[in-house]
Amino acid sequence: MARALRRVTVERGVDARACVLLAFGGAGPMHAVALARAFGIARVVVPCFSSVFSALGCLTAERSYAEQRTFHMPSDSWDGARLESVENDMRMRLSAPLLATGIEQQQLETHHVALIRYAGQSDTVEIPFTSPGNPTQLGNDFRARHRRIYGFATDEPWELDTLRITVTGPAAQRMADLASSPANGRASPMAVADCWFDADRPVETPRYERGTLAPSLVIHGPAIIEDAWSTVVVHPGSTAHADERGNLHIDVGAPA
Numbered sequence: 001m002a003r004a005l006r007r008v009t010v011e012r013g014v015d016a017r018a019c020v021l022l023a024f025g026g027a028g029p030m031h032a033v034a035l036a037r038a039f040g041i042a043r044v045v046v047p048c049f050s051s052v053f054s055a056l057g058c059l060t061a062e063r064s065y066a067e068q069r070t071f072h073m074p075s076d077s078w079d080g081a082r083l084e085s086v087e088n089d090m091r092m093r094l095s096a097p098l099l100a101t102g103i104e105q106q107q108l109e110t111h112h113v114a115l116i117r118y119a120g121q122s123d124t125v126e127i128p129f130t131s132p133g134n135p136t137q138l139g140n141d142f143r144a145r146h147r148r149i150y151g152f153a154t155d156e157p158w159e160l161d162t163l164r165i166t167v168t169g170p171a172a173q174r175m176a177d178l179a180s181s182p183a184n185g186r187a188s189p190m191a192v193a194d195c196w197f198d199a200d201r202p203v204e205t206p207r208y209e210r211g212t213l214a215p216s217l218v219i220h221g222p223a224i225i226e227d228a229w230s231t232v233v234v235h236p237g238s239t240a241h242a243d244e245r246g247n248l249h250i251d252v253g254a255p256a
Contacts, residue, residue, distance in 0.1 A: 013149040024053035029232040048246035051229035064168040094167035115162035187212035
């Protein structure tokens with residue numbers, strides 16, 4: 001898990017310490033606090049229905065079609081008419097299946113991404129842009145992104161290597177409509193048992209039923225919060241509380 005997190009943060013020029021860790025799945029929330037501490041992340045969010053979060057994502061995701069086409073257009077011989085023609089062709093083809101489901105044209109959103117590199121480079125950098133593509137703006141955005149990822153940028157020629165367009169329609173159902181109702185009152189532990197968080201000694205740790213946690217209730221670690229499908233481990237030194245939609249927010253804190 002640490003290697004996977006490193007690939008999507010450090011290796012992409014992202015400082016994980018400025019991020020919030022989203023923990024889901026049946027086992028993800030068990031390891032989230034320890035993983036967050038290893039990366040200096042201050043807060044963890046465990047969404048409502050976290051154990052089926054991926055399935056709910058499929059159910060509530062916006063409907064979209066995407067196409068990526070190799071382009072190869074150097075910055076010093078820019079052809080805006082060619083780019084616009086290809087964009088229009090891709091956009092019409094991607095819109096057709098969404099319009100066929102009854103979605104109105106005005107409900108569709110189009111997102112453009114240019115994959116750009118310096119001449120002779122192997123890897124590209126993804127640069128979102130608004131049509132029609134402006135080479136000056138694309139060049140500025142590319143150099144800024146290149147500097148952030150690799151630590152440098154130059155004024156040498158670059159090229160638009162690949163064009164990616166995504167056309168998106170509204171979701172059939174919103175995730176907010178599936179949120180659980182908040183509990184009332186103060187929850188009592190279901191049980192208390194010894195748990196090992198380090199090799200020194202076990203610690204008395206209460207277990208809570210997640211559905212009984214009212215938004216005003218702050219759980220101080222160590223604690224274990226359970227529902228029918230997943231387990232959330234709140235380490236010593238951490239605190240947790242539920243919001244109005246049933247999401248858990250964990251302040252990672254420092255090891256006790």
